Amino acid sequence: xxxxxxxxxxxxxxxxxxxxxxxxxxxxxxxxxxxxxxxxxxxxxxxxxxxxxxxxxxxxxxxxxxxxxxxxxxxxxxxxxxxxxxxxxxxxxxxxxxxxxxxxxxxxxxxxxxxxxxxxxxxxxxxxxxxxxxxxxxxxxxxxxxxxxxxxxxxxxxxxxxxxxxxxxxxxxxxxxxxxxxxxxxxxxxxxxxxxxxxxxxxxxxxxxxxxxxxxxxxxxxxxxxxxxxxxxxxxxxxxxxxxxxxxxxxxxxxxxxxxxxxxxxxxxxxxxxxxxxxxxxxxxxxxxxxxxxxxxxxxxxxxxxxxxxxxxxxxxxxxxxxxxxxxxxxxxxxxxxxxxxxxxxxxxxxxxxxxxxxxxxxxxxxxxxxxxxxxxxxxxxxxxxxxxxxxxxxxxxxxxxxxxxxxxxxxxxxxxxxxxxxxxxxxxxxxxxxxxxxxxxxxxxxxxxxxxxxx
Amino acid sequence: xxxxxxxxxxxxxxxxxxxxxxxxxxxxxxxxxxxxxxxxxxxxxxxxxxxxxxxxxxxxxxxxxxxxxxxxxxxxxxxxxxxxxxxxxxxxxxxxxxxxxxxxxxxxxxxxxxxxxxxxxxxxxxxxxxxxxxxxxxxxxxxxxxxxxxxxxxxxxxxxxxxxxxxxxxxxxxxxxxxxxxxxxxxxxxxxxxxxxxxxxxxxxxxxxxxxxxxxxxxxxxxxxxxxxxxxxxxxxxxxxxxxxxxxxxxxxxxxxxxxxxxx
Numbered sequence: 004x005x006x007x008x009x010x011x012x013x014x015x016x017x018x019x020x021x022x023x024x025x026x027x028x029x030x031x032x033x034x035x036x037x038x039x040x041x042x043x044x045x046x047x048x049x050x051x052x053x054x055x056x057x058x059x060x061x062x063x064x065x066x067x068x069x070x071x072x073x074x075x076x077x078x079x080x081x082x083x084x085x086x087x088x089x090x091x092x093x094x095x096x097x098x099x100x101x102x103x104x105x106x107x108x109x110x111x112x113x114x115x116x117x118x119x120x121x122x123x124x125x126x127x128x129x130x131x132x133x134x135x136x137x138x139x140x141x142x143x144x145x146x147x148x149x150x151x152x153x154x155x156x157x158x159x160x161x162x163x164x165x166x167x168x169x170x171x172x173x174x175x176x177x178x179x180x181x182x183x184x185x186x187x188x189x190x191x192x193x194x195x196x197x198x199x200x201x202x203x204x205x206x207x208x209x210x211x212x213x214x215x216x217x218x219x220x221x222x223x224x225x226x227x228x229x230x231x232x233x234x235x236x237x238x239x240x241x242x243x244x245x246x247x248x249x250x251x252x253x254x255x256x257x258x259x260x261x262x263x264x265x266x267x268x269x270x271x272x273x274x275x276x277x278x279x280x281x282x283x284x285x286x287x288x289x290x291x292x293x294x295x296x297x298x299x300x301x302x303x304x305x306x307x308x309x310x311x312x313x314x315x316x317x318x319x320x321x322x323x324x325x326x327x328x329x330x331x332x333x334x335x336x337x338x339x340x341x342x343x344x345x346x347x348x349x350x351x352x353x354x355x356x357x358x359x360x361x362x363x364x365x366x367x368x369x370x371x372x373x374x375x376x377x378x379x380x381x382x383x384x385x386x387x388x389x390x391x392x393x394x395x396x397x398x399x400x401x402x403x404x405x406x407x408x409x410x411x412x413x414x415x416x417x418x419x420x421x422x423x424x425x426x427x428x429x430x431x432x433x434x435x436x437x438x439x440x441x442x443x444x445x446x447x448x449x450x451x452x453x454x455x456x457x458x459x
Numbered sequence: 460x461x462x463x464x465x466x467x468x469x470x471x472x473x474x475x476x477x478x479x480x481x482x483x484x485x486x487x488x489x490x491x492x493x494x495x496x497x498x499x500x501x502x503x504x505x506x507x508x509x510x511x512x513x514x515x516x517x518x519x520x521x522x523x524x525x526x527x528x529x530x531x532x533x534x535x536x537x538x539x540x541x542x543x544x545x546x547x548x549x550x551x552x553x554x555x556x557x558x559x560x561x562x563x564x565x566x567x568x569x570x571x572x573x574x575x576x577x578x579x580x581x582x583x584x585x586x587x588x589x590x591x592x593x594x595x596x597x598x599x600x601x602x603x604x605x606x607x608x609x610x611x612x613x614x615x616x617x618x619x620x621x622x623x624x625x626x627x628x629x630x631x632x633x634x635x636x637x638x639x640x641x642x643x644x645x646x647x648x649x650x651x652x653x654x655x656x657x658x659x660x661x662x663x664x665x666x667x668x669x670x671x672x673x674x675x676x677x678x679x680x681x682x683x684x685x686x687x688x689x690x691x692x693x694x695x696x697x698x699x700x701x702x703x704x705x706x707x708x709x710x711x712x713x714x715x716x717x718x719x720x721x722x723x
Contacts (some may be wrong), residue, residue: 057621057625058624059621059624078624078629078634079621079624079625080624080625080626080628080629080630081627084620085625085626086621086625088618088621088622089618090616090618091616092616092618092621092622093619093622094618094619094622094623094637094640095616096641105623105626105628105636106626106627109626109627109628109632110627153626154625154626157627228509292561327469340528
């Protein structure tokens, strides 16, 4: 399937709503017959991207082509693709049959052909006896099947699915996942699927496109994405993980949690700061002194059905999550090791905040709309670049009294500290802290004295 | 005992509210020329009303009232529904502003609407008559239609219009095949509301009917009363009008009750 030809090609697609960039330079191709998933947290731009393919939104710039023909400018009712909407969007005034026949009737398909096609598709979604039912009397799962049938009956080249299972309960969702996968294999058409559920994406997709903040983070097969995340966002978003600050000592040798480890990655330079991800199932317990790479104390142990989930504190004071089939007692000293191929080294997205600002006077520089007290000897009005290390940003509860207000947007635990992404009205800031904040908290932002450095 | 007083209070209140209408209705079954004299039970007034014999002017005023009511209801339903769809698709502050502007004519006293329309028509040099009354009625009915269609649009799944486009409907096909069926209950309620408002209206009609001799029922009664004494046939007529309005109101209420039940 990987070698088959491209059906949809997206080039340099960008879109802003007002000042807010929703999509930034998206480049992507989709193969014929592929099951591709746009995965990301809410607000990452995945639904916007899908709506552009469907034709409900136009990009500010960029191109979308299908079979080599430009799709932009073609109104949605003329595009050879169909959509399954998040909340089904069935027509409540029509019964099941008429809902499914809606598209065929518009296309002026002869009545007897409509009948055979509707019957056939109802059989495919296992809803054969429901033809005359009022759609409002159906359960969520049944409505979802009808919505899928209504789209598929038109024999689209591409089926777009916008979080189609998000309104269903867990059991139903699992069943529908299997059915969707089977339908995809049976029909052989291209599925473009949008979800925020990483497990769903891993189960269903041939290819996953991980998105965040309007940008594509990584494109790959589920195994690639899980085993070799390119950055800490992807690592954290897909599955459970320990994400840690590390230093690449030299090729195939990395230092983190205060110890040196052998790894298989190279090309990150020498003594360079990097991020390392270790999946919790890849940290092993051992009885042998020779194998042991570091020791730790078990802090908590919870049974999760198949495995135990444990939090340990290492000899150097870092917290790690471990999953294992055996349970260890809380307080027990354990010996641990990590295999070189299980250490995934990632380039750091950034090592400090690099911010654009404008000099107001000799005491003040305006950054992200806030007037920060930074002594300088520059002329008022000069554009400057200011570097602020992650640990020199001070977050306070009282947002009013601080220089700038922001919202905790994303939290990453790095073993010994939290790495927070703070969203302000005009941009993002990254902060290292030991304080515990919750996602969505409103915070006041100050820079510690001497923390900000003017780079140019 | 407490319950008895509560009940009695309620019925007394209702009696007070409805006594004027009740008196008219009771005295519609007697022949006396002057209201308040009971000269024995008779259906003659009803017979006169339906078999003619009453002044042509009164029947013509009833006819005007009904045709203006129906036309005004049709026109304001069309205008109001389109406006509601437009307002629904506006965003944020513009939408608030337009909704506010839509609310003003409903709160505005009739007399002011009447006088302003009168001045407008005079200013434009339009001869006032049937058309100006109709236009005036459309003007004050439309906001009510907007108000009764809006909730239907808000209840609607925002994706169904897009779903129709997605399945190959042109925007106008999507409007007719999907949006209109969804807001139809609101349009019907709006239509009935507009119709009752129109046949009910006095102040606006008085100012916009001009001097070409056009009368609706309310202005006819007004003129008739000023000539001295009401035509006795007005009593059965008003009883009939009251019953018609009562039935229409009941229909509206049952409809809303039903739709509320469906939602549950």
